Amino acid sequence: MKFVASLLFALIPTIVAQGGPPAEALVERMEYADAEGAALVGFLSMPEGASAESPVPAVVIIPDWNNVDDYEKLRATMIAQELGWASFAADIYGAEYETGVPDDMRGTLAGTYRNENPDLFMQRIAAAVDQVAAMPEIDSSKIALVGYCFGGSGVLMFAIDDSSINDNVAAVVSFHGGLGPHVFDHRNMSSTMEGGDMIKPEILVLSGGNDDASSDIQTLEMTLDNSTNLWEITRYWGIEHAWTVWGGDAYNEWADIRSWESMVEFLKEVFGETSFEYSPLGVDGVETVDYTDATDGKALRGYLAQPNASMYVTPSPAVIIIPNWDGVNTYEQERAKLLSELGYVAFAADIYGADLQTDLSQDVRIEQSSLYRADNVSLFVSRMQTAIDLVKSYDFVDSENVAMMGYCFGGTGVVQYAFMGMDGVKVVGAFHGNFEESLLPAIEGPIVPYTMILSGGNDGQHGNQTLVEMMLNNGTAEWEISRWSGVDHGFTEWESEAYNLNADYRSWSAFLTAMGEKMVTPVRVGDAEAPVAAPTEGEAPAPTEGSAPTEGSGASYLQSGVIASLLLLLSITFM
Structure with missing residues (x-):
C-alpha cells in the first residue's frame, strides 16, 4: 500500500546534541x-x-x-x-x-x-x-x-x-x-x-x-x-x-548525525521507499513590496511571503532569496511561497531594479549580471544588505534569525556577501552559483555566515573547488559543499531542461537542515517553545531539554538528531 504525503507542511529539523550508539x-x-x-x-x-x-x-x-x-x-x-x-x-x-x-x-x-x-x-x-x-x-x-x-x-x-x-x-x-x-x-x-x-x-x-x-x-x-x-x-x-x-579523538557529533541522516535519505530513495514528484504551490498571497537602496537611490521591488498566522507563532525566522540572472520574477516568488508554508518569512529581493524584472533579453541579462557580480560587487552587496535590513525591520520577523539563499547569479552573490565580511545573516546557501576565480573577492575579515555551496557535477561554473575551499578556510568559515553527478547548471529551475528533481530535493533539504541547526526554527501555534538555535564556532548543536540521548541510551538518530526536512514542493510517496 502506498501512503502519499502531500507536503503542505514539512518537518522542520529538530536539533539536539547527542548521537551515540545504542x-x-x-x-x-x-x-x-x-x-x-x-x-x-x-x-x-x-x-x-x-x-x-x-x-x-x-x-x-x-x-x-x-x-x-x-x-x-x-x-x-x-x-x-x-x-x-x-x-x-x-x-x-x-x-x-x-x-x-x-x-x-x-x-x-x-x-x-x-x-x-x-x-x-x-x-x-x-x-x-x-x-x-x-x-x-x-x-x-x-x-x-x-x-x-x-x-x-x-x-x-x-x-x-x-x-x-x-x-x-x-x-x-x-x-x-x-x-x-x-x-x-x-x-x-x-x-x-x-x-x-x-x-x-x-x-x-x-x-x-x-x-x-x-x-x-x-x-x-x-x-x-x-x-x-x-x-x-x-x-x-x-x-x-x-x-x-564514538569516543575517538576525531569524533564530531554534528558531522556524525548530519552524515548519517544524509545516508538515510539517500538509501531510502535508492530502495524505493520514497519517491518525488513536482507539485508547485503558485504565488497566491505573495505581496509586492517597493523599497529603495539608499546607496544609489535605486527603486526596487521585492516580494514578501508570510506564514499563516493561524499556524505559526510570530516573530518568525526569515529567508532572503537572491534571484538568478533573469531578475526577480515568478520563480523566486514561488520559492518564497514554499518557505512561507514551512513557517519562514520569505522575501525575494530585487537586485536590478523595479523596471528590470520580467522578459529580460540576453543582452540585458549579461549586462546586469556582469555589473553586479563582476564590476561592482560592493553595489551587489549593498542590494543584499538593503533587503536584509528591510526584512529585519518587520515586527513579525525574528531579526536574530535570518538566512539568505541565491540561485545562479544570486548564488554567486550570497557567497560574495560572506567573503566580504558581512554578518547580516546566519546562513547563506548558494544553488548552482558561479565561483570562477575572477568572481571571488578577497576575504575581508572572518566569514560569519555558515556557507553552503550546492552544485551540479556537470556545472562548469562551479569553478576550482580547491581554491574555493582554501578561501573559505582562510576566512575561518564553517562550510559545506555538495555536488551531484550528471547535473547541469540551473538544476533547481523547474521549467529548465537542466532541472533535476533529485538534486533539487537533496539541495533544498540540506539547506533547510542547515537553517534548523544554525537558527531557531518556526514554531507552530500550540507548541510549547521554539527549538534552541545551535551555537556557532563549530560546536555541536545545543540539545532540546529532555530529548538528548546519552551514550548507550539506545536513542535513535532519527528521533533525536537532525531530522531531515521534507521538501515542500514535492509529494513524497512512502512504499
Missing part, C-alpha cells in the same frame, strides 16, 4: 566463506518482521582497519532498529582476527588488501554481499554497501570496478574513506558498460574538509564520471578523519 549490539554471529574457501565471521542484525514473505532491504557494512568490532556491530544494530533494514557487518581480514587486530598489524593488513591485493579485497566484499543476498528475508535487489575509513575506500573500489559489479548492489556509501588517487589507480574501470546488463551502484561520498584534500575530490569526481556511476559528494568544513567513531 545500548547494546543486537547481532547474530554468522560463519561464511569467500570464493576461495577462506573462513570469515560476520554479524547480522535483522529487523523485527523480516521474513521470506516480507523481505527487507539490507546494508552490508565494510569495516575500518580494525576489521569487525563493536563499532560495526552497533552500526548494524542502528540500521536494523531505526530503519527496518537488515544489516551485516562483514569480515575482511578473516576469522583468525575475530577477537581483534593487534595495533601493529592494522596498517599492514589494510595496505595488503587496499594496495597490494585489491582483488582479494573485492572478493571479500563480494562474499559478504552474496551471503546476504542468499537470505530469504532479504530483498536481494535492494542491497547497499556502507564503508568506514578503510571500508569507505573499499566500497568505492568495488563500485567502480567492472570485474566486481554485482547486480544486487544498488548503492554504496563511503564515510571518511581514503580518497587519494592511489586507491583507484589499479582498478579495472571502463567508460562503458559492455553488454548493457551491468548495473552501476549509485554512490554517496561523505568527506571531512580536513581529511581528504580537495584535489583528491576532483580526481574522484573524474574517476566516477569515467566509470559511469551516479554520485553525490558532500564535504564538511574542518572535519578530521574518523569523525563518526
Whole structure:
C-alpha cells in the first residue's frame, strides 16, 4: 500500500546534541566463506518482521582497519532498529582476527588488501554481499554497501570496478574513506558498460574538509564520471578523519548525525521507499513590496511571503532569496511561497531594479549580471544588505534569525556577501552559483555566515573547488559543499531542461537542515517553545531539554538528531 504525503507542511529539523550508539549490539554471529574457501565471521542484525514473505532491504557494512568490532556491530544494530533494514557487518581480514587486530598489524593488513591485493579485497566484499543476498528475508535487489575509513575506500573500489559489479548492489556509501588517487589507480574501470546488463551502484561520498584534500575530490569526481556511476559528494568544513567513531579523538557529533541522516535519505530513495514528484504551490498571497537602496537611490521591488498566522507563532525566522540572472520574477516568488508554508518569512529581493524584472533579453541579462557580480560587487552587496535590513525591520520577523539563499547569479552573490565580511545573516546557501576565480573577492575579515555551496557535477561554473575551499578556510568559515553527478547548471529551475528533481530535493533539504541547526526554527501555534538555535564556532548543536540521548541510551538518530526536512514542493510517496 502506498501512503502519499502531500507536503503542505514539512518537518522542520529538530536539533539536539547527542548521537551515540545504542545500548547494546543486537547481532547474530554468522560463519561464511569467500570464493576461495577462506573462513570469515560476520554479524547480522535483522529487523523485527523480516521474513521470506516480507523481505527487507539490507546494508552490508565494510569495516575500518580494525576489521569487525563493536563499532560495526552497533552500526548494524542502528540500521536494523531505526530503519527496518537488515544489516551485516562483514569480515575482511578473516576469522583468525575475530577477537581483534593487534595495533601493529592494522596498517599492514589494510595496505595488503587496499594496495597490494585489491582483488582479494573485492572478493571479500563480494562474499559478504552474496551471503546476504542468499537470505530469504532479504530483498536481494535492494542491497547497499556502507564503508568506514578503510571500508569507505573499499566500497568505492568495488563500485567502480567492472570485474566486481554485482547486480544486487544498488548503492554504496563511503564515510571518511581514503580518497587519494592511489586507491583507484589499479582498478579495472571502463567508460562503458559492455553488454548493457551491468548495473552501476549509485554512490554517496561523505568527506571531512580536513581529511581528504580537495584535489583528491576532483580526481574522484573524474574517476566516477569515467566509470559511469551516479554520485553525490558532500564535504564538511574542518572535519578530521574518523569523525563518526564514538569516543575517538576525531569524533564530531554534528558531522556524525548530519552524515548519517544524509545516508538515510539517500538509501531510502535508492530502495524505493520514497519517491518525488513536482507539485508547485503558485504565488497566491505573495505581496509586492517597493523599497529603495539608499546607496544609489535605486527603486526596487521585492516580494514578501508570510506564514499563516493561524499556524505559526510570530516573530518568525526569515529567508532572503537572491534571484538568478533573469531578475526577480515568478520563480523566486514561488520559492518564497514554499518557505512561507514551512513557517519562514520569505522575501525575494530585487537586485536590478523595479523596471528590470520580467522578459529580460540576453543582452540585458549579461549586462546586469556582469555589473553586479563582476564590476561592482560592493553595489551587489549593498542590494543584499538593503533587503536584509528591510526584512529585519518587520515586527513579525525574528531579526536574530535570518538566512539568505541565491540561485545562479544570486548564488554567486550570497557567497560574495560572506567573503566580504558581512554578518547580516546566519546562513547563506548558494544553488548552482558561479565561483570562477575572477568572481571571488578577497576575504575581508572572518566569514560569519555558515556557507553552503550546492552544485551540479556537470556545472562548469562551479569553478576550482580547491581554491574555493582554501578561501573559505582562510576566512575561518564553517562550510559545506555538495555536488551531484550528471547535473547541469540551473538544476533547481523547474521549467529548465537542466532541472533535476533529485538534486533539487537533496539541495533544498540540506539547506533547510542547515537553517534548523544554525537558527531557531518556526514554531507552530500550540507548541510549547521554539527549538534552541545551535551555537556557532563549530560546536555541536545545543540539545532540546529532555530529548538528548546519552551514550548507550539506545536513542535513535532519527528521533533525536537532525531530522531531515521534507521538501515542500514535492509529494513524497512512502512504499
